[in-house]
Amino acid sequence: MGEERDDADRDKPTTSLSPSAEFPPLSAQDVEALRRFGEQWQVEAPVRALPVDPELPPSGPSAAHIRRPNERFRPDQPGELTATPAAEWPDTRLGRLTVRVRRVLLGPPLTTKAVLRERLRKLVALPVLSSDLLSSVAYGPEALLTVLVLAGSAALGLSLPMAAVLVVLMLAVGASYRQTVRAYPHGAGSYLVASDSIGPRAGVTAAVGLILDYVLTVAVSVSAGIAAITSAMPALAPLTVPLSLLIVAVLLTGNLRGIRAAGNIFAAPTYLFLGAIGATIVVGLAQAGARGFTVVQPPHVPPTEALGVLLVARAFASGATSMTGIEAVSNAVPALRPTEWRNARTVLTWMVSFLVLLFAGLILLIYLNGLVPRPGETMLSQLAHHTFPHGPWYVIIQATTALILLLAANTAYNGLPRLLFYMARDAYVPRRFLQMGDRLALTNGLVALSVAAAVILIVSRGRTQALIPLYAVGVFLAFTLSQIGMVNHWRRHRKPGWRRSAAINTVGATLSAIVLVSAAVTKFIAGAWVVVIAVPALVFLCIRIRRHYDRVRQALSLRPDEGEKELTQELVPQQVRHLLVVPVARFDEASLRALAYVVSLGKPSLAIHVSPEDQEADRLRDEWTAWGDHIRLETVVSPHREILEPLTQYIAQLHDRSPDVTLTVVIPEVFADTLWQKILHAPIEKRLRKALRRIPGVVVTSMPIHLRKA
Incomplete structure (x- = not known):
């Protein structure tokens, strides 16, 4: 559109409505920049050797088994699967009910080719x-x-x-x-x-x-x-x-x-x-x-x-x-x-x-x-x-x-x-x-x-x-x-x-x-x-x-300005420096699972505990020693019993101390099945995730803990 159109805009299809319009193709310049970045990558063999087959082979003795209606993905060619209607069907009862009502009112879904x-x-x-x-x-x-x-x-x-x-x-x-x-x-x-x-x-x-x-x-x-x-x-x-x-x-x-x-x-x-x-x-x-x-x-x-x-x-x-x-x-x-x-x-x-x-x-x-x-x-x-x-x-x-x-x-x-x-x-x-x-x-x-x-x-x-x-x-x-x-x-x-x-x-x-x-x-x-x-x-x-x-397009562009050396380094895996951070409220199975997960990644790790008083902080350090003190623990005492803000501010200062280090915060989160069960749990995990997302250079992920059925 006039002077405001960039290369990607000019490459957009204009002949008709398309579901792919949300993901326009890269321009020739972007593809060239992508090629330059790829040449700098060094990926080791263990990274490409996967513990599970991503092509989802059939579980039965026959290859025809995967084409049954209850199978969720159909192989079309190497590296490509097609989702069947079964893959689009929700697992939850409320989700299935919603889909049924939508089908009654609107009819069955149409494939993209039907446009x-x-x-x-x-x-x-x-x-x-x-x-x-x-x-x-x-x-x-x-x-x-x-x-x-x-x-x-x-x-x-x-x-x-x-x-x-x-x-x-x-x-x-x-x-x-x-x-x-x-x-x-x-x-x-x-x-x-x-x-x-x-x-x-x-x-x-x-x-x-x-x-x-x-x-x-x-x-x-x-x-x-x-x-x-x-x-x-x-x-x-x-x-x-x-x-x-x-x-x-x-x-x-x-x-x-x-x-x-x-x-x-x-x-x-x-x-x-x-x-x-x-x-x-x-x-x-x-x-x-x-x-x-x-x-x-x-x-x-x-x-x-x-x-x-x-x-x-x-x-x-x-x-x-x-x-x-x-x-x-x-x-x-x-x-x-x-x-x-x-x-x-x-x-x-x-x-x-x-x-x-x-x-x-x-x-x-x-x-x-x-x-x-x-x-x-x-x-x-x-x-x-x-x-x-x-x-x-x-x-x-x-x-x-x-x-x-x-x-x-x-x-x-x-x-x-x-x-x-x-x-x-x-x-x-x-x-x-x-x-x-x-x-x-x-x-x-x-x-x-x-x-x-x-x-x-x-x-x-x-x-x-x-x-x-x-x-x-x-x-x-x-x-x-x-x-x-x-x-x-x-x-x-x-x-x-x-x-x-x-x-x-x-x-x-x-x-x-x-x-x-x-x-x-x-x-x-x-x-x-x-x-x-x-x-x-x-x-x-x-x-x-x-x-x-x-602004978003410029920030995510594959062609950064000449002076943005830092951005170029972040796009090359061997240049990324890690610190895995686990907030620990108490010692339980949720915390242990999150700690086991971060240690298994083989990267530097740190545990943080925010305590409302000194006695509680001393007690958790004793429990940490009994566990074996496998990774570094840092405790923060909050005299006014505020937990979220001190934790957020501490992680922000870690980032300010070393902006070139990528902080990955792994949050243990109990997953409740029903709405009334969710009400019984404080949403501290969601609030923490929302607060941390404001900090640049911080990756926030959660370790879901599913309750065992009685």
């Missing part, structure tokens, strides 16, 4: 990636009209020209993202485009905008879906928040089953919604045509605000929420079947076409029928009542609307974990977002999204209108940076037709910037200030995370 089979065909990718975009027509037109009606019912006539401008914006941004998909076929969308063509910080800013958008997508979609349900069944209104959290839990479980399974589960509601809204528009236009497209006068609504530029800009920004989700395809290109970019462009074209038809059709019908926003019932519910006053169609439309709104969040569940994956690969978010779960899902990203959305739903009490002001700023920030990045991309590469492409992206960037500024300014007091503050704060946090990982 190719998990890709989506176009007919499944369309509902998976477009549910957010298409469902937004259920609240986008209403959001626009809710602001316009503040100037009175006479101002509703502006909805048609404003809708026309929004359609132009949809087409411009859609065309821009078609070019983004072709130019950047590896996914990551706005993040990768802005990073590559503007700079790393612009990329992080675009990514933060998308992160906020994805979280709000889940919150808004779920709250709007619950609103559609409570419009038809008002008795459920007091249960808005619990029902919202239940839906988030269902979405999380469905997506943890894997992208293909989630697509199969959530595909049907999207197509049902398209059919229901399409039928409403066709029938509604036919009814309007039968009366000569005469406009029904809306009921009189007195103005509460003056019609001015700020109100129109606020209404335009609210209506632009219908475009959220249009970037989802560019983030998920690797999730489609080959040829990925071509299929992604096709899906994007379908999405934008449906969006324009549904949005324009609904705005036109609402205008022709003279409908106005009113509390307690959504405008889509009013339109369905007006279009289908009799029969089951109203219930069908409300049911499909509720379903698509509830499942529209699935777009965010597909997009955010992937975005976090790419950001984690570039070290801007924690590395744990690179990890894949049993079903090849990016589990940590899914869980993080669910938790964040649940918090927002609780704070907002599930009210859609409270969330809409937060919605447009983040996504149009990403849109704007992405389109500016594409303009720079075409100017830099100057491929045939680049001027036309740059012009399309310039239009998209300009219109997106207008919406961004309008949303940030006009909705600032209504709640957009939260996003305006959150974006730079999160960008700052991402940069700090990157700096930390850069």
Whole structure:
């Protein structure tokens, strides 16, 4: 990513998600440094002569015995074993129960090779990636009209020209993202485009905008879906928040089953919604045509605000929420079947076409029928009542609307974990977002999204209108940076037709910037200030995370600076000097096992005893003499009966006295089988281990002592 990428970053695979992304290959320079270090190693024969065969040969007389299902490892070639499902099965009762529950909820684990089979065909990718975009027509037109009606019912006539401008914006941004998909076929969308063509910080800013958008997508979609349900069944209104959290839990479980399974589960509601809204528009236009497209006068609504530029800009920004989700395809290109970019462009074209038809059709019908926003019932519910006053169609439309709104969040569940994956690969978010779960899902990203959305739903009490002001700023920030990045991309590469492409992206960037500024300014007091503050704060946090990982990478680099002779010596075994240290509280089997272990290693050893009083220290020294005084014992008397800190400080001073000596502290630790047994033992070992890990040059290990079963 720009000037901040190092050699290892450039070697990272960029074509698709991979479980190996957490362990990128070494650069050529690192491999050369590794070779130099290896040439300095001197390993004696006894070290390579092992007392146990690491290839785990079969225990029976036949080699075929190891391939039985109950065997845990299968030999594939010399030096390589493959873990069978039995090797992944926990030994503890609680662990086995946890695995069984996970299997019931999520299904059996998938092998890494199955990642190719998990890709989506176009007919499944369309509902998976477009549910957010298409469902937004259920609240986008209403959001626009809710602001316009503040100037009175006479101002509703502006909805048609404003809708026309929004359609132009949809087409411009859609065309821009078609070019983004072709130019950047590896996914990551706005993040990768802005990073590559503007700079790393612009990329992080675009990514933060998308992160906020994805979280709000889940919150808004779920709250709007619950609103559609409570419009038809008002008795459920007091249960808005619990029902919202239940839906988030269902979405999380469905997506943890894997992208293909989630697509199969959530595909049907999207197509049902398209059919229901399409039928409403066709029938509604036919009814309007039968009366000569005469406009029904809306009921009189007195103005509460003056019609001015700020109100129109606020209404335009609210209506632009219908475009959220249009970037989802560019983030998920690797999730489609080959040829990925071509299929992604096709899906994007379908999405934008449906969006324009549904949005324009609904705005036109609402205008022709003279409908106005009113509390307690959504405008889509009013339109369905007006279009289908009799029969089951109203219930069908409300049911499909509720379903698509509830499942529209699935777009965010597909997009955010992937975005976090790419950001984690570039070290801007924690590395744990690179990890894949049993079903090849990016589990940590899914869980993080669910938790964040649940918090927002609780704070907002599930009210859609409270969330809409937060919605447009983040996504149009990403849109704007992405389109500016594409303009720079075409100017830099100057491929045939680049001027036309740059012009399309310039239009998209300009219109997106207008919406961004309008949303940030006009909705600032209504709640957009939260996003305006959150974006730079999160960008700052991402940069700090990157700096930390850069420090870690530099500290662990195989190519130290010229002056770091000490580090080079630590990487050569014959240059490492040892001192084994055993804290001894009392003479018992645990202490004797730890002492026997350290003496067997044949390295210098020291025992330390911290005593609360002189008499106890004298008694242990007498016992030490009776044992045979096989290794040096040092006692420390602690007059105030503090054990942990004096022991830690003593070991720290040993290190300060000889920083070139590696101190290995072996801690005897009693291992209890159950939770109630663990409560009976003081956690001094864990506290000591935690304290010693702060000291450089100190290795902490434990000697577990397992209790004999009665």
